[in-house]
Amino acid sequence: MRWSNYFIPTLREDPSDAEVVSHKLLLRAGLIRQLAAGIYSYLPLAQRSVLKVSNIIREEMNAVGGQEFFFPAIHPAELWQESGRWSVMGPNMFRLKDRKGGDYCLGMTHEECFTDIARNHLRSYKQLPQVWYQIQTKFRDEARPKSGLLRTRQFTMKDAYTFDIDQAGLDKSFEAQRQAYCNIYKRCGLDFVIVDADSGAMGGSASNEFMVYTNAGEDMVASCPKCGYAANTEKAQSSIPVVDDGDGSEAAEKFPTPNVRTIEDLINFEGGAAANKQIKSLVYVSVAEKGSEFKNTPFLTLLRGDHQVNDAKLSNAAAGLVNKDGWTQTAVRPAHAEEIFDLMGAHAGSLGAVGVTKLPVIADEALRGRRNMTTGANVDDHHLRNVSIERDIKVTAWSDLRTVVEGEGCPKCAGPEIGTLRVAKALEVGHIFKLGTKYSDSMGARVLNSDGKEVPLIMGCYGIGVERILAAAIELHNDEAGIQFPITVAPFQIVVSPLNMKDAEVKATADGIYSELTKAGVEVLYDDRDERAGVKLNDADLVGFPFQIRIGPKKLKEGKVEFYDRATRQAEDVLVAQAVEIARQRIQQALQALNGVK
RNA sequence: CGGGGCGUAGCACAGCCUGGUAGUGCGCUCGGUUUGGGACCGAGAGGUCGGAGGUUCGAAUCCUCUCGCCCCGACCA
Numbered sequence: 001m002r003w004s005n006y007f008i009p010t011l012r013e014d015p016s017d018a019e020v021v022s023h024k025l026l027l028r029a030g031l032i033r034q035l036a037a038g039i040y041s042y043l044p045l046a047q048r049s050v051l052k053v054s055n056i057i058r059e060e061m062n063a064v065g066g067q068e069f070f071f072p073a074i075h076p077a078e079l080w081q082e083s084g085r086w087s088v089m090g091p092n093m094f095r096l097k098d099r100k101g102g103d104y105c106l107g108m109t110h111e112e113c114f115t116d117i118a119r120n121h122l123r124s125y126k127q128l129p130q131v132w133y134q135i136q137t138k139f140r141d142e143a144r145p146k147s148g149l150l151r152t153r154q155f156t157m158k159d160a161y162t163f164d165i166d167q168a169g170l171d172k173s174f175e176a177q178r179q180a181y182c183n184i185y186k187r188c189g190l191d192f193v194i195v196d197a198d199s200g201a202m203g204g205s206a207s208n209e210f211m212v213y214t215n216a217g218e219d220m221v222a223s224c225p226k227c228g229y230a231a232n233t234e235k236a237q238s239s240i241p242v243v244d245d246g247d248g249s250e251a252a253e254k255f256p257t258p259n260v261r262t263i264e265d266l267i268n269f270e271g272g273a274a275a276n277k278q279i280k281s282l283v284y285v286s287v288a289e290k291g292s293e294f295k296n297t298p299f300l301t302l303l304r305g306d307h308q309v310n311d312a313k314l315s316n317a318a319a320g321l322v323n324k325d326g327w328t329q330t331a332v333r334p335a336h337a338e339e340i341f342d343l344m345g346a347h348a349g350s351l352g353a354v355g356v357t358k359l360p361v362i363a364d365e366a367l368r369g370r371r372n373m374t375t376g377a378n379v380d381d382h383h384l385r386n387v388s389i390e391r392d393i394k395v396t397a398w399s400d401l402r403t404v405v406e407g408e409g410c411p412k413c414a415g416p417e418i419g420t421l422r423v424a425k426a427l428e429v430g431h432i433f434k435l436g437t438k439y440s441d442s443m444g445a446r447v448l449n450s451d452g453k454e455v456p457l458i459m460g461c462y463g464i465g466v467e468r469i470l471a472a473a474i475e476l477h478n479d480e481a482g483i484q485f486p487i488t489v490a491p492f493q494i495v496v497s498p499l500n501m502k503d504a505e506v507k508a509t510a511d512g513i514y515s516e517l518t519k520a521g522v523e524v525l526y527d528d529r530d531e532r533a534g535v536k537l538n539d540a541d542l543v544g545f546p547f548q549i550r551i552g553p554k555k556l557k558e559g560k561v562e563f564y565d566r567a568t569r570q571a572e573d574v575l576v577a578q579a580v581e582i583a584r585q586r587i588q589q590a591l592q593a594l595n596g597v598k
Numbered sequence: 599c600g601g602g603g604c605g606u607a608g609c610a611c612a613g614c615c616u617g618g619u620a621g622u623g624c625g626c627u628c629g630g631u632u633u634g635g636g637a638c639c640g641a642g643a644g645g646u647c648g649g650a651g652g653u654u655c656g657a658a659u660c661c662u663c664u665c666g667c668c669c670c671g672a673c674c675a
Contacts, residue, residue, distance in 0.1 A: 012624065012636065013610050017668045037667065092674070109675070143599080143673045151674085159675095197675090207675085218674090311673095331673090431675055463675060499634050534635040541635090552634045562634090 001492070003527040007044050009033075010539050020216040022474040023148025025483050029543045031491075038145025038153035045543065046470070048491035050156065053469050054135050056187050056488060057158045060180040061133050066160060069134040071113040077103035079112045083442050087289060088330060094139045106139035111439050111461060114161045118457060119445035125165040128447070128457075129173055133160035135466065147216055149471040150427065156466040164458045165449055174206075174434055177462045181210055181430050187594050188469050189486025190429065190476060195221050196231040197431065198312045210430035214475045217427030224410035226419030234312035237400055238408035238421055240366065243276050248371025250386040252354060257383045261349030263305040266374065266383065278305030279367065279375035279387065281351040283335040283343060283359075286318040288327040297322050298335055298343055300353050302363040302393070304370075307402040317362050317399035344378050352376035353393045354384055360396040363389070368398060429472050435459040474544075477567070483544025484567045487590040492525040494583055495545040499533035499552040509561070509576055510551045516580045522587060541566065547586060549579055 008030040018024040026032045031046035042050060058068065077095075080086035086093075086105075094106040107113070114132055122130065138157045145153050162173035178194070185192045190212050197209040209232055211221050222236035223229065231237070257269055263280060266272040279302050286297040299318060303309055311332070319329045337348065343359060344351050352375040353361050367373075371388040389395070410419035440446065440456035449455050470489060477484040487493055494517065498510035514526040525545065527536050533552065540548050550562040550571075560573040563582055574582050 009608085011609060016604085016610070019669070034667090090673095140674080144669095144671090146669080157675095209675090333672090428675085433675075461675085502633070532633060532635085532637065534633095534637085537635050539636085550634075554634070 001525050003495075003525055004529045006525065008539070008543065009043070010542055018148060020147045020150065020475070021478055022150065022216065022471040025474050025478055025542075025544075026148055026471065029483055032149065036153075038142055038151065040149060040152060040154075040467075042467075045491040049470050049485075049489050050466060052489055052491075053188060053466050054156070054158070057135065057184055057464060057466065060183045060187075061131075061158070061160060063183075064131065064176040064180045066131045066133045066180075069114070069132055071107070071110050071134055071136060073107050073137050073139065075105055075107050075113065077105065079116060080105060083112050083115075083439060084328065085112070088328070090330070092141050092143075094141050107136075108138055108140050109157075109463070110134065110136070110159055111161065111435075111459075112443070115439045115443045115445050115457075115459070118161075118163055119440070119443055122163060122445070122447050122457065124447055125449045128163055128165045129169055130163045131160065131173065131176075132163075133158060133462075147471075149467045150216060151218070152467070155468070158464045158466060160462040162460040162462075163445075164460075165447065165455070166458060170434055170436075170458045170460055174432065174460050177432055177460065178208065181432065181462070181464070184464065185210060185212075185429065185469075187488050187596075189473055189489060189594055190469065192429065193221065193223065193230050193426070195223075195426075196235050198232060198234040198316070205436050206434040208432050209428050210432075211426035212429050212472045212476065213424055213426050214472070215425050216475050217425045219426050219428055220423055221426040222404050222406075222421045222423045224413060224419035224421055226417075227410060227413045229410050229412040229419070233403055233423060234310060236404045236421075237411040238404040239411050239418065240408055243370070245277075245371040245373075248386070248388050250372075252384050252387045252392050254377050254379070254382055254384050256381060257350075258381050260381070260383065265349075266305075271385075272383075273305075273374035273385070275306035276304055277373055279303070279352065279370075279373050279389070280305050280307070281353055281376055282309060283340045283348075283351065284314065284318065285333050285335050285339065286322045286329050287331040287333065288322045288329045290326045290328070295327060297360075298339065299360040299362060299396075300351075300356060301401065302353055302361060302367055302389075302395075303402055304364065304366050307364065307366060308405075309364075309401055310403040313399065313401050313403075314362075317397060317401060320397060320399075321360050321362070346376065346378045346380050350376040350378065350380045350382060352378050352384060352387075353395075354378075354387055355392075357394055361394060362397050362399055362401065363393070363395045364401040365398055366402060427468070427472055427475070429468055430462075430464040432462040433460060435461050478544070479569075481538070482542035485544040485546055486594060487546040487587065488594045490544065490546050492545050493523040493587050494547040494549065495525045495527055495540045495543075496549045497527045497536045497540055497551065499536065499550060501528065501530045503553045505556055506551050506553055509556060513549060513551070513561070513576075513579055517583060520580065520584055522584065546590060547583060549583060 010030045011028045014024050015027045032040045035041050096104050135158045139154050142153050145151050164170045192210050192212050195209050195211050197207045220233040222233050260266050260269050263275050282301040288295045315332045318332050322329045367389050373387045374385045375387055377384045406423040408421050413419040437456040445457045446454045473489050474483050496514045498506045500506050517524040546566050548564040561579050562571050563574050564571045
């Protein structure tokens with residue numbers, strides 16, 4: 001490929017609306033352009049990279065028995081109504097009508113499509129397991145697209161689904177996918193960790209996220225350097241020191257606390273309490289639906305004063321109260337000020353759970369057994385002290401609700417020396433779920449088992465964002481000059497840069513090397529533009545081709561050219577006659593380092 | 599959805615407060631010189647100033663509405 005005729009619109013300056021590194025570099029290096037918020041056009045270089053990532057994924061899926069499908073991006077509403085997700089997905093789903101007024105949506109994911117085929121055509125345990133996947137465009141009308149390719153409204157996803165007859169089969173399928181995912185990330189040059197994750201709207205029993213540590217990420221991962229425990233903070237737990245409460249036999253006592261509104265206020269108030277001896281009381285509302293009916297269920301949440309509520313955990317706990325009699329929780333939100341006063345008879349800042357019976361009370365595990373606590377009295381400007389939780393408060397449900405904090409103890413470590421948790425930002429590059437029977441139940445996907453009995457299919461689902469892998473690779477591999485592409489993902493493996501096209505000998509040598517590399521099957525880009533050396537070198541560095549062969553008049557007089565490794569930034573002089581062979585070797589080595597020897 | 603910011607040439611921006619011929623740098627085209635880390639000289643092309651309405655003799659500039667984009671939060675397989 002000749003650069004002079006290849007479309008690579010590089011930019012000298014950072015576009016003003018790009019914030020994260022990968023976004024800036026994708027734009028500057030001429031890989032993408034934005035069409036609308038969260039919607040991007042992939043230019044030729046990006047398309048080459050995306051195809052490479054897709055092929056790595058395809059190879060690894062096929063290696064674990066995956067069969068590639070291709071489902072439509074446009075789905076009839078009925079399919080989603082059946083699974084109950086037509087309403088659950090809310091405004092995140094792009095919806096449209098056909099000419100007859102029929103409802104359709106653009107697919108956010110494809111559980112329904114795959115399950116539909118499965119229920120119509122899988123009849124017997126003898127056909128199982130099945131491992132199905134596709135690489136397809138997904139549409140999600142995200143509330144806030146951001147960070148270039150990291151959160152978009154249209155993207156490519158590899159989604160895989162497994163169907164097994166029993167839990168043991170699912171465990172096996174899940175493990176195979178997990179291993180395939182590890183291979184995929186390794187081959188794409190991504191350092192990753194596998195973490196325990198919340199299943200969220202997907203439902204199901206267990207899930208693992210594949211995370212890449214980067215500040216461009218949107219998730220927080222808590223990890224233990226000692227035992228390797230790692231979990232999304234939406235799910236992570238920790239062990240914390242026990243607080244000494246004394247004997248706590250005294251009866252609860254109301255006392256005036258004028259103008260005390262916050263935990264902080266009460267710490268500083270004469271006769272107040274330390275944060276870890278306070279109970280924080282928060283009113284939330286669970287919103288649920290059944291068919292077209294909606295229902296609000298307010299509830300009270302209790303945490304230790306110095307702890308922060310975790311929304312994902314809270315939502316799960318609330319769902320436990322609400323999801324019954326056909327109701328499904330669709331959201332949990334903080335109660336409005338008026339709602340709080342109507343329910344509690346006091347304003348936020350003076351709330352408490354003592355004596356509360358008309359609202360469900362969900363309490364954080366860290367409060368279990370605590371005594372001598374201070375909390376709001378449900379009378380403005382008054383608090384209660386000497387509160388013993390189990391004696392004075394009617395707790396509907398105990399649950400782990402708090403967000404773990406860096407420096408707390410690891411929940412998994414045993415023995416006298418417990419690891420200390422680290423919390424760091426990470427980007428989710430893949431998520432695998434044990435779904436169980438969530439969709440096979442709602443959509444009636446059943447097969448006969450060996451006893452001739454009809455049982456629901458046991459499902460797993462497994463997703464990877466293809467473009468997000470590209471962006472993550474750039475987040476991880478770049479320097480001030482530009483991208484340092486892992487060779488497996490790079491649009492071209494090597495660029496040949498004659499530094500002066502007007503010098504006949506330079507041009508002839510470059511022509512020769514280019515043609516030999518091409519003949520040898522190397523993915524080579526020939527920078528035959530009549531540009532100055534600085535422009536060519538800067539562009540090659542910016543786009544981040546793994547290797548460069550630089551051909552200039554000075555070194556050519558000694559019969560040498562320069563071989564440059566973009567990742568290590570090492571240059572070495574090599575004889576013209578050996579340049580092609582050295583390039584081939586280095587490319588092979590680099591490929592093997594990532595792909596392993598096949 | 600709440601908060602903040604920004605829309606002026608392909609890119610980055612100035613001009614707006616205080617209304618009066620639409621500018622600068624880079625990029626682009628042509629000619630010449632130059633050629634190992636984003637050259638130099640000269641001559642050019644390129645603009646519905648996001649859109650609509652209003653005020654005014656006159657609006658990029660003031661007012662109203664509106665659309666879009668970015669960031670923080672909420673939200674989010």
